[in-house]
Amino acid sequence: MHRIVALGDERVDRGRRGAAGFSLIEVTIALAVTLAIMATLYMVTRSSALLYEVQSHAIERGLSGLRALDDMALEIARAGLGLGGDVQAVVPALPGAGPTADALTVRSNPEGIVGALQAGLLVHKVREVRFRLTTDAQGAVVLVKDVEGQPRQVLARHVGGLRFEYLDDLGETIAPARVRPGRSLGGVRITLSLLPDPARPPVHVPPLTLVVPLEPQSATVTFDVPRPGFRLRRAFYRMRNAVGVVSRPFSEAGVILAESPAGPNWLYTFPLQRLIRDARIDTVVPLARVRQAAALALAPEEGPWSGSLFVVTGVLRSIQVWRVSPDAFGGISASSEVDLLTETRDMSVLGGAAFGIDGGIYLSDPSAGAIFRYLPGDPDPGRARVEPVAAVPGRPGPLVLGDNGSIYCLAEAPGAEGGGTVLWELAFDPAGAPEPPRRVARLEGAPRSVALDPLTGSLYALLADPLGDTVLLELSRPWLRRPQTPPREAFRLSSWRKEVERTLPEAGDVVIPRNLLPPSLDFVSFDASGALYFGAAKVELVLQAELDRPGGVGLHTLGVAGIVGQEPGLVRKSIRIQAWRKKVFGF
Amino acid sequence: VEEEGLRVLNPRERGVALLLVVVALATLLPLALVLSSYVLTRHRQVNLFRENVGGQAVVRGALALSMARLRSGKIAPRPGEAETLAVDEPPSRPVHVTVSRQPDAVLTLDGSVLGPDQVLGLDLQQLGFDGEGRTVHQFRRLEVYLVEAESPDRFPFPAVRLLAVVARLENGQVVCLGLRYDRGY
Numbered sequence: 001m002h003r004i005v006a007l008g009d010e011r012v013d014r015g016r017r018g019a020a021g022f023s024l025i026e027v028t029i030a031l032a033v034t035l036a037i038m039a040t041l042y043m044v045t046r047s048s049a050l051l052y053e054v055q056s057h058a059i060e061r062g063l064s065g066l067r068a069l070d071d072m073a074l075e076i077a078r079a080g081l082g083l084g085g086d087v088q089a090v091v092p093a094l095p096g097a098g099p100t101a102d103a104l105t106v107r108s109n110p111e112g113i114v115g116a117l118q119a120g121l122l123v124h125k126v127r128e129v130r131f132r133l134t135t136d137a138q139g140a141v142v143l144v145k146d147v148e149g150q151p152r153q154v155l156a157r158h159v160g161g162l163r164f165e166y167l168d169d170l171g172e173t174i175a176p177a178r179v180r181p182g183r184s185l186g187g188v189r190i191t192l193s194l195l196p197d198p199a200r201p202p203v204h205v206p207p208l209t210l211v212v213p214l215e216p217q218s219a220t221v222t223f224d225v226p227r228p229g230f231r232l233r234r235a236f237y238r239m240r241n242a243v244g245v246v247s248r249p250f251s252e253a254g255v256i257l258a259e260s261p262a263g264p265n266w267l268y269t270f271p272l273q274r275l276i277r278d279a280r281i282d283t284v285v286p287l288a289r290v291r292q293a294a295a296l297a298l299a300p301e302e303g304p305w306s307g308s309l310f311v312v313t314g315v316l317r318s319i320q321v322w323r324v325s326p327d328a329f330g331g332i333s334a335s336s337e338v339d340l341l342t343e344t345r346d347m348s349v350l351g352g353a354a355f356g357i358d359g360g361i362y363l364s365d366p367s368a369g370a371i372f373r374y375l376p377g378d379p380d381p382g383r384a385r386v387e388p389v390a391a392v393p394g395r396p397g398p399l400v401l402g403d404n405g406s407i408y409c410l411a412e413a414p415g416a417e418g419g420g421t422v423l424w425e426l427a428f429d430p431a432g433a434p435e436p437p438r439r440v441a442r443l444e445g446a447p448r449s450v451a452l453d454p455l456t457g458s459l460y461a462l463l464a465d466p467l468g469d470t471v472l473l474e475l476s477r478p479w480l481r482r483p484q485t486p487p488r489e490a491f492r493l494s495s496w497r498k499e500v501e502r503t504l505p506e507a508g509d510v511v512i513p514r515n516l517l518p519p520s521l522d523f524v525s526f527d528a529s530g531a532l533y534f535g536a537a538k539v540e541l542v543l544q545a546e547l548d549r550p551g552g553v554g555l556h557t558l559g560v561a562g563i564v565g566q567e568p569g570l571v572r573k574s575i576r577i578q579a580w581r582k583k584v585f586g587f
Numbered sequence: 588v589e590e591e592g593l594r595v596l597n598p599r600e601r602g603v604a605l606l607l608v609v610v611a612l613a614t615l616l617p618l619a620l621v622l623s624s625y626v627l628t629r630h631r632q633v634n635l636f637r638e639n640v641g642g643q644a645v646v647r648g649a650l651a652l653s654m655a656r657l658r659s660g661k662i663a664p665r666p667g668e669a670e671t672l673a674v675d676e677p678p679s680r681p682v683h684v685t686v687s688r689q690p691d692a693v694l695t696l697d698g699s700v701l702g703p704d705q706v707l708g709l710d711l712q713q714l715g716f717d718g719e720g721r722t723v724h725q726f727r728r729l730e731v732y733l734v735e736a737e738s739p740d741r742f743p744f745p746a747v748r749l750l751a752v753v754a755r756l757e758n759g760q761v762v763c764l765g766l767r768y769d770r771g772y
Binding site: 041048051056058066070077081082110219225558564566575578580581 | 614615617618621622625628629632633635636639640643647689692694696697698699700714717722723724725727729731733735750751752754756762763764765766767768770
């Protein structure tokens with residue numbers, strides 16, 4: 001009855017509907033709306049709680065990572081402070097362990113405390129800091145910082161990975177095994193990956209990376225009066241078909257491999273001391289079973305064959321690898337054992353040999369156009385296990401292990417290229433496996449020999465130029481990266497011969513009879529002290545010389561370091577300067 | 588009647604909309620605050636790290652500048668004196684540098700360091716010969732400078748300071764003999 005109302009009188013109708021209560025549909029709609037709002041509120045609240053958990057976890061992870069990275073960066077930036085350049089300030093290893101990429105030892109002397117035991121012998125108070133990964137009592141991987149005399153400090157927990165990469169002064173990566181005393185480092189790249197805490201909600205933690213440049217903490221002052229030029233120091237006569245010269249770091253003796261008058265090869269050891277100017281031979285080590293040696297390589301000091309000399313021969317289309325072990329005093333002498341390690345017919349000609357950073361001996365075969373590898377550590381000695389690892393166009397010849405850990409090969413260019421020499425680089429991937437060879441540059445002339453200057457890291461390539469002369473080219477590290485201009489000519493045989501014939505010798509100069517002046521050179525070598533050697537088979541000579549390097553290498557050089565000290569609570573600062581005689585090998 | 592028919596809300600329900608808005612804001616506000624707090628925290632973390640690294644780089648740059656000026660002679664304090672320079676580049680990170688000249692050090696061929704009192708009466712240009720007859724210097728004199736470069740603190744970031752020992756050799760070369768960074772000293 002109430003529904004029958006006059007048109008235009010809705011006000012009356014609305015008032016009555018309110019008085020009659022809500023209909024079922026209205027209640028249902030209201031209930032649905034309420035439920036929807038409550039569900040939304042619940043979801044929002046739950047999301048907020050989850051977000052809170054996740055984000056606080058992410059913040060904790062981020063902060064832990066940054067703090068750890070900052071702590072490591074500060075310590076690395078202090079490396080070498082107050083120690084001087086002769087102390088290895090950055091060691092990619094822990095005490096008693098081999099080189100590794102996930103641990104680091106940093107040394108410094110922030111207080112500048114130095115004592116002098118005797119003239120030239122200094123004792124530093126060394127602060128040693130070690131960063132490494134370990135497992136805590138709960139089984140989590142943690143990054144710890146150990147400082148001698150202080151309790152261990154945990155920098156970060158739940159670490160997924162820690163990696164230290166070492167950069168040289170050109171920014172190139174150096175393998176940890178090649179970070180050694182005397183090797184200049186440009187910086188350390190730290191990569192730290194943290195994992196989420198398993199007890200908290202999962203979260204993505206991006207890895208953190210920081211490059212820390214190493215600061216100059218010392219300098220050198222030379223007392224030498226500059227005297228540029230190529231200076232002959234010694235001439236070893238009657239060295240028949242000499243193959244090369246090597247010496248161990250810090251050793252007082254060098255070793256020449258040559259043929260004996262009777263045929264088998266001999267090793268001649270001689271004193272390296274620079275004061276000795278005559279060509280005396282200390283010891284002769286007969287290698288009775290070794291004939292037609294074509295290459296020699298000294299095993300890396302950081303490897304298992306440290307101190308051993310490897311001689312590679314090519315006899316009757318068969319390649320043999322011999323090992324001459326060090327004697328009880330670590331040198332090569334008549335008591336050194338000589339063993340045949342392997343013999344292979346997979347190769348027919350030997351072009352060159354060099355150790356790789358993987359501990360393998362790399363051998364080039366010009367006729368096969370390939371580089372082979374022999375791993376001396378393989379079991380079952382005596383069997384041939386020489387495998388091809390790289391194909392090189394042309395005729396690959398001399399090999400050398402470069403300062404950056406790559407093997408470099410001089411190869412005769414294929415005929416289609418019009419002759420000349422091509423320099424190839426055989427780099428190694430982070431796992432230590434050789435990568436495909438990379439063509440670096442083309443050089444004029446035929447390849448003779450290549451050697452690494454241990455003082456500058458430059459390669460020196462000996463080439464027979466098209467006019468019959470012999471030239472020595474300096475392939476510096478910057479040039480090897482960007483070989484856009486011809487390399488610097490460090491020595492030209494014809495020019496040197498003219499100079500020797502034209503000038504009168506001064507007191508102390510080494511004089512070579514005119515009929516023994518070499519018409520050509522066959523090999524170039526460096527000993528560990530940086531002295532240069534040439535071999536001239538036609539006149540049976542081995543020449544030792546000092547090379548005029550850019551910047552020079554002084555014999556009388558001091559290292560100097562300075563420390564700023566400040567007493568606690570005082571503004572005034574004091575400076576302490578220390579000096580030490582730089583080690584010059586063989587001096 | 589027509590005017591009242593146009594009303595959307597019942598006059599008795601006035602204020603309900605406001606109440607709804609207040610309830611919605613109250614619900615969303617904590618979430619917004621939490622998010623904002625996280626953003627600020629992350630921002631602060633990253634900034635702190637950047638400022639640390641950036642501060643170190645700026646004072647290192649100031650050292651390189653000081654060494655270049657020492658090399659070129661634009662800075663040449665006498666012994667016991669100091670010169671200051673302000674590096675305003677970048678403007679957001681001004682650096683104050685003091686270069687103070689310390690007493691000269693004299694090195695001898697055998698590796699000793701002589702102080703100012705020990706060099707009185709010595710001919711520092713003296714030459715000698717080594718065992719092989721080579722000509723060598725007997726002494727080398729170093730001009731020693733202390734370089735202090737400071738990037739002041741800006742809350743919440745600590746100040747960064749660099750202390751370096753710099754030497755000028757007799758051939759004009761300027762070398763760094765050692766440096767260290769301090770933060771929040």
